[in-house]
Amino acid sequence: MTPSPGPPAPLPRRRRRTGSLPPSTFQAALGELCAQGATGALTGPAGSVYLTDGAVVHAESPLAPDVETLLAGDRRPPPPAGAQTPAAGLLGACERELCQLSALLDAAYFALQQDRAPLTFRTGQPPRLAAVHALSADALREAVGQRLALLDRVWPWPDVDTAAVTCHHRQAARGRRLAVRPARQHAVLAAADGLRTPPEIARLLRRSAFGTLLDVRQLAAAGLIETPGLRAVPSAAPDPIAPAPAVPDRPPPPLSRTEPRHDPSDPEVALLLRLRAALEAKL
Template identity: 35%
Template sequence: MSQETPAARNIPALLAALHAEKRSGAVLVSGTPGGVIHVRDGMVVGMETPGAPGVEVLLLKSHRITEDDWTAARATGTDPARLGLELVAQGLLGARELEVIGQAALFDAAFALALTSPDGWEMTAPRPLLDTGAAIPPDRLVTENTRRIRLLSNERGATARFARDRPDPAPAARDPQRTARLSPRHRTLLTAADGRRTPRDIAFTLGRGLFAVMLDLRDLLALGLLQSPSVTLAGRPSTAPRTPLSASTATPQPSATPLPRRKP
């Protein structure tokens, strides 16, 4: 069920209006990557977007919680809002630990959404959400997004391009002396960066935050252990004809002058 959406020029202005009115609901953001912003009494309590790993991915891919434990917690019939409480009740997570992970996922999702301009948004009634206890005022999200973008490149457009890049190992990455000095975190990331994965893909693969992955990728690029492909398959200009071949050019025509015959 749709709700009246306050007039706003962008998502931060919309969230600020919802905060001022202490509204609750879900903001459906369309576009790439798009997502859902959960608001309770004007505070942002969660975000879901395909652009960054959520709480479930962070817990499972990092092996903080096993697949069996996660499935068992969900099998109790607990609704998504109380799943976090169930994880705490079973001793799988501490309440404060769950809140910290929820905040990290929220900030990361806000960062992913800030890298592109949405196509539009719509306010709806509240939707089910794994409640981690996180609750962030909108202005803090804006401040943190600005800080993260400046840390990476000081320009939103450049950071967005970096997020779409597919870095691959440089020749120096094959030098054991160079890689031996890396932290285990950086070595794992170097293995995951194979020229086919974007930072978003790597974040989902490793169960790490998108921003943290991009920071470490920047370090490996600066060390000369990774390189950005100068020409990607998707960006390579086409050399194919821009118009279909006509019948006269598609099929070779016989020569106007017949070839001489050989006489026995």
């Protein structure tokens, strides 16, 4: 007797791409607090993460623009006269929600990478803004790791994220590679005066810190921004057994690469990417 066929095998779930975020003491402390269901603010020199019942509800960093700065940078024209007020109000609420999520992830990018820095936890400290999203520690770590992985694929030189950057005038003067750049990258080049860091440029332009970091690394990969060198290696007596590791004395050369078809730092593209990620998470 032939056995009756069983139920069909479930379709394989699509694997989600995850970024690799190096471990840090801040992440370890955050994971413990989330597991305990804590409420308060974990704070270090580069940023704070706010928890409510073990869920991440807000983040702030002196290196990232706040929500008000991002909202002020939205130069979308006002709705025409006679437009429906409920629709306009909904659009404004959605814009604020996106800006608040962007500010959270911008601040978490710097906060989660704090390692061996003095940390404090203020129990019961409420966030300055009402939460619109609640994330687990793992979800936040994954989101920051994906951003870090994207930046490293564009230009694997993290020193450029926090050092003062300068427009490479000799390359920019040639004009050809500069002419094909989007307007926002022209603004970044104009602000790269050798005194401002990418976070300061982001605040000046009232833009997302991550979007500005991505532009800076793309410009560095094209040779239009001078990349800071490594810090001086401390002198030490050589090990007679183990050879000294090779340390590069300069950044990698500009890459010959084509620009991505879709720029993740564009607000509309970023919204579509977030919607796609939400749909994939439900699959």
